[in-house]
Amino acid sequence: MIDSLLHGLAVVLQPMNFLILLSAVFIGFIGGALPGISGVILVVILLPVTYGMEPTTAFMLLTAIYASTVFSGLITAILYRAPGTPEAVMTSFDGYPMTQRGEAGKALGIGILSSAVGGMVGTIALIVFTPMLASVALQFSSPEFFALAVLGLTVVASLGGSVLLGLIGAMIGLFIASVGIDPVTGTLRYTFGNLNLASGINLIPIIVGLFAISEVLKRAQGNAPHQTVKKVRIRIFDGAILKKIRATLARSSILGVGIGILPGIGASTAAMVSYSEAVRWSKHPERFGHGEPEGVAAPESANNAAAMGALVPLFALGIPGSGTTAIILGAFIMHGLQPGPAFMSGNGELIYAVFVGLLLVNVMILAFAKPFVAVLSRVLNVPYAALGPIILICCVVGTYSVQNSMFDVWLMLGFGVAGFFLEKIRFPLVAIILGVVLGPIAESELRRSLAMSQGDPSIFFTRPISASLLAVAIVVVTLAIVMPLVKRYRRGANAAS
């Protein structure tokens, strides 16, 4: 492993790769800090650009953006109570009160340090656990892979909002993935004689349309608040503060990794759980919500650790641990790569370069966060009237560039309008992407499994691993449906009493 990491370091330190990594960190910093441009949207906008790159460079760029956006969401959460990313919502609970009492620099320092520590713990867990999990998963056969795909789809249960909407979204995605030539029999499905549809619907127009176009339309409809950054003096290494938050940092980072590795839980949940644990372990729980430093350290270390942890099932099993990792999985497929148990052995250089890149990203967070906040004051002054058209140009030209196809651009616009309307009913759009990404795997493994068993579906329940994975998937979805009903019943009972 050490040799592989050193080789990965050599790849990352190649001048062009290092420059791209550095640029990715800054792009991620800016994107994460601007409310409305989340990590997902940034990854989506840059997906077409990475198509012409070497896979190693492309995934260093995408994962670095992913890691740095999770960090930079804290800046506006602390300064304005406007979290740049959903993962930073909990950070605003104590970060903003610290700003209100003139301790913005202190809160930002704690947030930066916690993010870097959490991110490093998460990356070390990623380096250690990915090969272990992948070697176990090498024993898997078609029924287990089908069960894994089903488990991957249960991420919809954690996307927030209605679970049923998420499930319908996953089905829409699975159906979209079945358009085109059936790879086994060569039968054309739902192409209506259009040759552009024969090879299926490309992932880029779906992702760019659903996320980027719909977001720009949404923001064009509303009046996005325009913010400016105040000048603050940040202190990252403060002995007294470090002593106070070190236990919280350790606990939240480990908790974050554990939660992140579980498919479908996500960094936002990790931040919430670690915050509530920080309150539970604190000698002064009453101070939380009023500017307690541990209230910033807990969610920030946990969400960064969880974001790295969510990459473990992606690399080792080929199932995404969160919404953004679902899009990164789509990017792998777009580059002709299929993450999963056998991926480690055939793509060691890429994987270890990504791992080392992520470690460096966390070092860069520590090194560049302070000067970045100064630069951010200028970027946040750029109005959306200027950012919106640039994003739209990236979407149109980027989508066209993938296959030099205007048909893809029209598809993207169609998905953009659909996404705009779907967001009005708080539809979890990532569910559609999950379906599109996992659909081909699920279908081919289902067919292979049934061929193995001569059409007997009991094969999924007689093999212990596939049975366990399917059981976990059923429990996750059932709990997501039942728990809100139980809560409503309890609320009703309390109101009646």
Place this chain on the structure above:
Amino acid sequence: MRKPLYVFIGCVMVTAGFFLALTWQLPGSDEVSTLIGPRLWPLMVLVLMLVFSVLLLIQTRRKASEDVDAESAPSTSNTAAEQPGRWRALEAYRHWLLLALVIAYTVGMEAIGFLPATVFFTLLATWVLGARQLRSIVLTTFAGALMVAVVFDALLNIPLP
């Protein structure tokens, strides 16, 4: 939010029903040489889609009957309609204007070439999104054209129309 949800459920049901009818015309297992035909998977997916949409319909109707009291509460006023200003009429349809511009940009890329189309699109889109200062409109237009020319054309060598 309930009316759009009903519209969505209706759309899902009609679309799933339409594709279900098409799916029946795909070859089944007995019509192809493989054990499992190309019909099984989309059939399963579409049936599940219908089941989930029926469940969502039931859930939405149940919530609607529970929330009858809540709906009798005074409704909030339309803040958009109260906003003063010269461009109020434009703001109400700004997103549709923007979409029309993106469509025109897509058509224009093929008709007049990507660089002139990008210049016209950025000029108009910046204005539609609320920029009124000539300096910011010109700067955004320049940035948009430069990005397309440098990143997509020169660096990535993409054969743009």
